[in-house]
Amino acid sequence: xxxxxxxxxxxxxxxxxxxxxxADTKPLNxxxxxxxxxxxxxxGNANVYGQDQQIGLRLAQESVKGPGGxxxxxxxxxxxxxxxxxxxxxxxxxxxxxxxxxGPTLSQQAFAADPIAQRRGVPVVAPSNTASGIPEIxxxxxxxxxxxxxxxxxxIAKALELHPGIKRAAVFYAHDDAYSTSETTxxxxxxxxxxxxxxxxxxxxxxxxxxxxxxxAALRLKPDLIVLSLQAVDGGNLIRQLRELxxxxxxxxxNGMNTPNIYPICQKHCDGILIAQAYSPELDTxxxxxxxxxxxxxxxxxIPPQLTAxxxxxxQVISEAAxxxxxxQPLAKLNLRSARAALNSELLSGRYQTPLGEIGFxxxxxxxxxxxxVAQVRMAPGGRTGRFALLN
Amino acid sequence: xxxxxxxxxxxxxxxLLGLSVYLPLRAGQLSLATPGFYAIGGYxxxxxxxxxxxxxxxxxxxxxxSLLLExxxxxxxxxxLALAIGGPVLKLKGIYLAIATIALVEIxxxxxxxxxxxxxxxxxxxxxxxxxxxxxxLLLSLAVLALVCxxxxxxxxxxxxxxxxxxxxxxxxxxxxxxxTARVKLLSFLFSALVAAVAGVxxxxxxxxxxxxxxxxxxxxxxxxxxxxxxxxxxLGPVVGGLALTALPELxxxxxxxxxxxxxxxxxxxxxxFPQGLITPELLRRLRWPFRQTSAEAPAP
Numbered sequence: 106x107x108x109x110x111x112x113x114x115x116x117x118x119x120x121x122x123x124x125x126x127x128a129d130t131k132p133l134n135x136x137x138x139x140x141x142x143x144x145x146x147x148x149g150n151a152n153v154y155g156q157d158q159q160i161g162l163r164l165a166q167e168s169v170k171g172p173g174g175x176x177x178x179x180x181x182x183x184x185x186x187x188x189x190x191x192x193x194x195x196x197x198x199x200x201x202x203x204x205x206x207x208g209p210t211l212s213q214q215a216f217a218a219d220p221i222a223q224r225r226g227v228p229v230v231a232p233s234n235t236a237s238g239i240p241e242i243x244x245x246x247x248x249x250x251x252x253x254x255x256x257x258x259x260x261i262a263k264a265l266e267l268h269p270g271i272k273r274a275a276v277f278y279a280h281d282d283a284y285s286t287s288e289t290t291x292x293x294x295x296x297x298x299x300x301x302x303x304x305x306x307x308x309x310x311x312x313x314x315x316x317x318x319x320x321x322a323a324l325r326l327k328p329d330l331i332v333l334s335l336q337a338v339d340g341g342n343l344i345r346q347l348r349e350l351x352x353x354x355x356x357x358x359x360n361g362m363n364t365p366n367i368y369p370i371c372q373k374h375c376d377g378i379l380i381a382q383a384y385s386p387e388l389d390t391x392x393x394x395x396x397x398x399x400x401x402x403x404x405x406x407x408i409p410p411q412l413t414a415x416x417x418x419x420x421q422v423i424s425e426a427a428x429x430x431x432x433x434q435p436l437a438k439l440n441l442r443s444a445r446a447a448l449n450s451e452l453l454s455g456r457y458q459t460p461l462g463e464i465g466f467x468x469x470x471x472x473x474x475x476x477x478x479v480a481q482v483r484m485a486p487g488g489r490t491g492r493f494a495l496l497n
Numbered sequence: 498x499x500x501x502x503x504x505x506x507x508x509x510x511x512x513l514l515g516l517s518v519y520l521p522l523r524a525g526q527l528s529l530a531t532p533g534f535y536a537i538g539g540y541x542x543x544x545x546x547x548x549x550x551x552x553x554x555x556x557x558x559x560x561x562x563s564l565l566l567e568x569x570x571x572x573x574x575x576x577x578l579a580l581a582i583g584g585p586v587l588k589l590k591g592i593y594l595a596i597a598t599i600a601l602v603e604i605x606x607x608x609x610x611x612x613x614x615x616x617x618x619x620x621x622x623x624x625x626x627x628x629x630x631x632x633x634x635l636l637l638s639l640a641v642l643a644l645v646c647x648x649x650x651x652x653x654x655x656x657x658x659x660x661x662x663x664x665x666x667x668x669x670x671x672x673x674x675x676x677x678t679a680r681v682k683l684l685s686f687l688f689s690a691l692v693a694a695v696a697g698v699x700x701x702x703x704x705x706x707x708x709x710x711x712x713x714x715x716x717x718x719x720x721x722x723x724x725x726x727x728x729x730x731x732x733l734g735p736v737v738g739g740l741a742l743t744a745l746p747e748l749x750x751x752x753x754x755x756x757x758x759x760x761x762x763x764x765x766x767x768x769x770x771f772p773q774g775l776i777t778p779e780l781l782r783r784l785r786w787p788f789r790q791t792s793a794e795a796p797a798p
Binding site for chain 2: 190286
């Protein structure tokens with residue numbers, strides 16, 4: 106009797122898993138438009154980033170056209186903030202017949218989910234993974250987000266240029282966060298290279314709310330430059346507490362705080378912080394002017410953040426590459442597997458006029474971007490809203 | 498269809514973790530150390546497969562003997578740790594034991610974040626694959642789960658299993674009857690560690706990457722929820738709880754933005770409507786479940 110049940114269970118499992126990689130040989134379904142999948146962090150602690158990205162994808166979907174002038178059929182799934190959810194979302198989108206994927210939001214999720222797409226031969230364009238080693242996951246993995254080792258040192262250089270008297274630097278980072286630990290290494294190297302080895306390195310945790318101990322310990326050493334590698338929520342809180350405890354010096358922050366979502370957290374205390382960015386809303390190119398116009402129209406005059414611009418760029422790159430490919434070799438005649446492979450090589454070989462400026466890719470899939478920016482946060486009187494003002 | 502092979506693998510791993518929490522609970526011990534041993538298993542697999550090229554073999558796939566070696570080694574390390582700390586820790590009872598085991602999970606997490614060779618917060622990635630696709634993982638985890646379930650079913654009839662139940666019902670009375678309660682509790686803690694470590698090894702390969710977030714306090718609570726939801730009186734309870742609660746967030750995807758709210762409601766309503774968990778010995782008896790249930794069939798004389 107038990108044997109029969111076990112056999113029944115195995116048969117059930119076999120039936121459930123029956124639809125496997127066989128779907129790859131089906132023709133590409135273009136009836137609703139170019140099928141693109143996106144897995145972003147809409148829940149969990151990375152959702153502040155996912156919200157910014159979601160707007161970018163929506164704007165791109167409205168403005169860019171895929172093959173044959175049809176709009177892109179974008180399917181957005183919640184990738185959560187953990188590895189398991191991102192993996193499930195990727196599997197779902199691949200089975201759903203997506204020709205290319207955008208996501209996941211966090212680098213740690215990418216290390217789990219990207220190998221699946223690589224094995225199935227599905228191109229992935231990462232809109233926000235900045236850790237080193239992402240394009241190296243495989244030939245189908247590329248990113249439009251420049252890695253922190255390129256961007257982070259620029260803000261240190263700018264801070265020293267604006268305040269040449271800086272003598273003592275203190276560094277803060279969250280030791281349980283992958284982004285934070287990898288970026289702080291780059292900041293610390295950049296500081297040492299400028300002859301300013303940090304006088305103290307303070308460690309916090311991602312979910313900390315109260316930083317008084319670390320701040321008091323750091324302020325005792327009288328720093329005149331504080332460098333933070335923290336995410337939006339903990340970083341915003343730390344800046345507020347730093348200012349409230351009397352720190353008046355320069356603050357440089359990393360990519361984790363590159364979102365207007367920090368304004369409500371540190372409010373008037375955000376004013377004056379320096380940040381290096383891979384995107385500036387003040388970049389004067391036709392592509393960016395159009396993107397800023399659309400964003401302002403959608404968000405009541407607000408200024409687009411970097412994550413939104415990068416997510417927009419990811420979808421733009423995919424649809425432009427598909428359009429170019431389709432003109433040369435009609436996509437409708439290809440099966441899913443060969444369409445994915447052809448799109449991947451087309452994608453990596455092209456150049457694109459995007460809100461980030463002109464970009465291209467190395468053969469590995471690493472983004473090649475011409476311009477980076479250093480901005481300073483200027484809060485409006487009242488301290489409720491602000492903007493990243495470009496520094497020249 | 499959201500219920501694909503890779504979700505099934507995650508569900509089976511969830512069921513294994515549920516069993517790992519259930520085993521000490523059989524002996525009345527509320528241990529939340531499962532994610533700690535799970536992390537040990539994961540790191541063992543991740544380190545061995547990424548740092549020792551000799552194990553990786555020549556082919557495209559990671560050789561199965563190396564995977565077996567990882568399973569054995571992870572079980573040995575987790576087992577040794579469980580035996581070493583089980584003695585003093587199991588002298589604590591109830592909520593104090595729970596706190597001590599949370600501390601163990603936290604210590605391991607902080608160690609993993611700060612030891613150089615564990616890759617810090619980024620963790621270890623590019624873990625080689627022993628199987629072509631999720632179906633291989635499905636068969637492996639199904640086999641492991643079947644073995645553990647069979648052992649648990651056997652345990653319900655064995656002297657050791659009955660001793661565990663006696664301790665759960667009344668530790669003082671069990672000790673008075675001559676049971677070596679310290680030894681029985683230690684064994685249940687050891688079994689829990691072994692199951693979690695094995696799940697960790699499979700999980701590390703399956704996830705392609707391993708980091709300190711896998712063994713966190715949050716995971717302790719999630720795995721405890723498997724047992725509370727499914728029921729802690731028979732081994733089938735945590736299995737059903739682990740399968741159901743792992744699958745639910747994925748199956749609820751059509752609900753859209755509200756899916757985690759619905760998930761939370763289900764976890765909340767489960768214990769309210771079924772205080773003993775979904776699966777109770779009484780339910781199994783009514784359904785004529787083929788495995789004998791000692792606690793249901795043999796009332797105290």
